[in-house]
Amino acid sequence: MAPILSIRNLTKKFGGLTAVGDVSFDVPEGSIVGLIGPNGAGKTTIFNLITGVYKPTSGTIEFREKSILGLEPYRIADMGITRTFQNIRLFKNLTVFENVLTACHMNASYSFAEAILRLPRFRTQEKALVAKAENLLEIMGLMGYRDLVANNLPYGLQRRLEIVRALALNPVLLLLDEPAAGMNPDETEQLMRLIGRIRNDFSLSVLVIEHHMDLIMGVCEHIVVLNFGEKIAEGTADEVSRSPQVIEAYLGTSLEAADA
Amino acid sequence: MxxxxxxxxxxxxxxxxxxxxxxxxxxxxxxxxxxxxxxxxxxxxxxxxxxxxxxxxxxxxxxxxxxxxxxxxxxxxxxxxxxxxxxxxxxxxxxxxxxxxxxxxxxxxxxxxxxxxxxxxxxxxxxxxxxxxxxxxxxxxxxxxxxxxxxxxxxxxxxxxxxxxxxxxxxxxxxxxxxxxxxxxxxxxxxxxxxxxxxxxxxxxxxxxxxxxxxxxxxxxxxxGLGSISGSVLGALVLTALPELLRAFEIWRLVFYGAAVILIMVSRPKGLMGGMELTPSGIRKVLAERNALREAKTKLLADAQSGEED
Structure with a gap:
């Protein structure tokens, strides 16, 4: 089966700094792929390139065998790629429900005129949007916080809400940027199960950036390791954790090796 | 008048x-x-x-x-x-x-x-x-x-x-x-x-x-109040009428106008309505938000306490 996302020779330079250099990898359809690497390895830059926030210096990104290079972020979202952010970006002053309802907008098609005049199509579609948003909150366990202003939500749940908001867009590829950042082991464990569950329930492919190795090793079928903007290893959790380059990137070289 | x-x-x-x-x-x-x-x-x-x-x-x-x-x-x-x-x-x-x-x-x-x-x-x-x-x-x-x-x-x-x-x-x-x-x-x-x-x-x-x-x-x-239609309506009424009502102060009226605006903005930094709407659904929404905040607080507190007992 063709991969859902295919990245080839992707490069992004900021002036003289190569944030991402000649990186290639695939996300197979329906899989959970982990993107790991030390700080500054270029992981988030890759997310920004995939979602159109940055334009690549060179290389190609193909989604379902069609190039998405140079498209505006909202067009890429339209096609079914969405993401969460490392530093949570919710609509802070809106309630949990409104955050999700806003993101449901793609499921409706009524025009400005129909909205302003409250024509029948507006009312029926609006009802469907509300039902969809509430259903999502229900299955993701946030219904108890429906009317809470997002800013007042506990940290872990803010991360969860961001995932729910992303799911409201009916994505086929979900990018998660450090979803477990700042979570305790218990919460991380829960999140791990959640990621596996949404992949199955929503038939998604997931690309996840994470520093929690338990999460990456536990949930990802395939792992890509970056260091200084370059891919240094790729494979299953087992293969990656035995790769000498990966060990070197994370732990440094041993004294004997350095002497030799 | x-x-x-x-x-x-x-x-x-x-x-x-x-x-x-x-x-x-x-x-x-x-x-x-x-x-x-x-x-x-x-x-x-x-x-x-x-x-x-x-x-x-x-x-x-x-x-x-x-x-x-x-x-x-x-x-x-x-x-x-x-x-x-x-x-x-x-x-x-x-x-x-x-x-x-x-x-x-x-x-x-x-x-x-x-x-x-x-x-x-x-x-x-x-x-x-x-x-x-x-x-x-x-x-x-x-x-x-x-x-x-x-x-x-x-x-x-x-x-x-x-x-x-x-x-x-x-x-x-x-x-x-x-x-x-x-x-x-x-x-x-x-x-x-x-x-x-x-x-x-x-x-x-x-x-x-x-x-x-x-x-x-x-x-x-x-x-x-930003993000409030009722606020804009009230604001337009109050701030258009205010200079007229202050005509009694003659040359000082614009000073009083300025002072009144400052006073209200200091006491209500988010504006008169602060993003709320003066409609039945608007009021219900504010009440629901308050309620949700209270519930969330008790829930978190209860979680934290049960966590300590574990």
Whole structure:
């Protein structure tokens, strides 16, 4: 089966700094792929390139065998790629429900005129949007916080809400940027199960950036390791954790090796 | 105080209200500040005056019905705002604000120098068609349209742009398009307000649409509370009537006006309404939010305690 996302020779330079250099990898359809690497390895830059926030210096990104290079972020979202952010970006002053309802907008098609005049199509579609948003909150366990202003939500749940908001867009590829950042082991464990569950329930492919190795090793079928903007290893959790380059990137070289 | 006097103030407040409601969409709901909306009022006022003034008056008009003046004035302001938006909407926050300030002043200066429209001396023969009833009807329509828009997916997308632009993009919202539509709607509202203003004063002059007027509109929106239609309505009523009520203080009235605005902003930093709506559903929403916060607090507290017992 063709991969859902295919990245080839992707490069992004900021002036003289190569944030991402000649990186290639695939996300197979329906899989959970982990993107790991030390700080500054270029992981988030890759997310920004995939979602159109940055334009690549060179290389190609193909989604379902069609190039998405140079498209505006909202067009890429339209096609079914969405993401969460490392530093949570919710609509802070809106309630949990409104955050999700806003993101449901793609499921409706009524025009400005129909909205302003409250024509029948507006009312029926609006009802469907509300039902969809509430259903999502229900299955993701946030219904108890429906009317809470997002800013007042506990940290872990803010991360969860961001995932729910992303799911409201009916994505086929979900990018998660450090979803477990700042979570305790218990919460991380829960999140791990959640990621596996949404992949199955929503038939998604997931690309996840994470520093929690338990999460990456536990949930990802395939792992890509970056260091200084370059891919240094790729494979299953087992293969990656035995790769000498990966060990070197994370732990440094041993004294004997350095002497030799 | 005679009824005609009170009615006069209410009409002026009603006219301001239309412009303020439009600006409320742009500033309060989409998060873009403008200091140039008097420019759009000027376009509406002049185009409206041109359409309805008698061909015999100087400057000469077309002598067409008032309704065409309203449509024409609003449309003209909307069209101009489209081109202004194309140039300036890619600017970030404060820079957009400064660009609008420039455009507003430029529009005023163009009218100042075009003799066809009376130049700096103004345009005297505008027919007095703005009646109390017409303005009242226009205000009701303006409020209903805006309220319906804000509660739709389009309104929510605008609010999303205000809240977190990058997240809005990632959520599939065409940020530029929604900013543009918000700007055009606000300009049409300002243009229509300009038409009513011209046909209320029966005399217009570029000086009436200076930066002071733009600032006044923005102050009313902020005073009423960003993101609240009821706030904009109340703000327009209070802040248009206030200078009149303060006439007893003679030369000090604008000092008192300033002091009153400062006092309210200090005591209510989010404006009179602070994003709330004075409607049954608006009140229910606020109560639901408070309730949810209380419940969440007790829930978290209970979780924390049970966690300690483990």
């Amino acid at each position: 005679s009824w005609t006097y009170i009615q006069g103030i209410l009409m002026l407040a009603g006219i301001n209200m239309i412009a303020v409601l439009g600006l409320s969409l742009l500033t309060g709901f989409t998060g873009l500040f403008s200091f140039g909306h008097a420019g759009f009022m000027a376009i509406g006022a002049y185009v409206g005056a041109w359409i309805s003034a008698s061909p015999a008056s100087t400057p000469a008009g077309l002598g067409l019905p008032f309704i065409l003046a309203i449509v024409g004035g609003g449309a003209a302001a909307g069209i101009v705002s489209y081109f202004i938006g194309r140039i300036s909407l890619n600017l970030k926050g404060d820079y957009f604000c400064i660009a609008t300030l420039g455009f507003g002043e430029a529009i005023r200066l163009i009218f100042n120098n075009v003799n066809r429209f009376g130049g700096a001396r103004g345009w005297p023969g505008v027919p007095g068609r703005s009646t109390f009833l017409v303005i009242l009807i226009a205000d009701v329509i303006a409020i209903l349209f805006l309220a319906n828009l804000v509660k739709s997916r389009h309104g929510r997308n605008m609010i999303a742009v205000r809240e977190e632009e990058l997240a809005a993009q990632i959520a599939g919202i065409n940020v530029f398009r929604y900013k543009m539509i918000s700007l055009i709607i606000s300009a049409v509202y300002a243009g229509v307000a300009g038409v009513f203003f011209a046909h209320y004063m029966t005399f217009i002059q570029p000086k009436m649409f200076s930066l002071t007027k733009s600032t006044e509109l923005t102050i009313i929106v902020i005073f009423g």
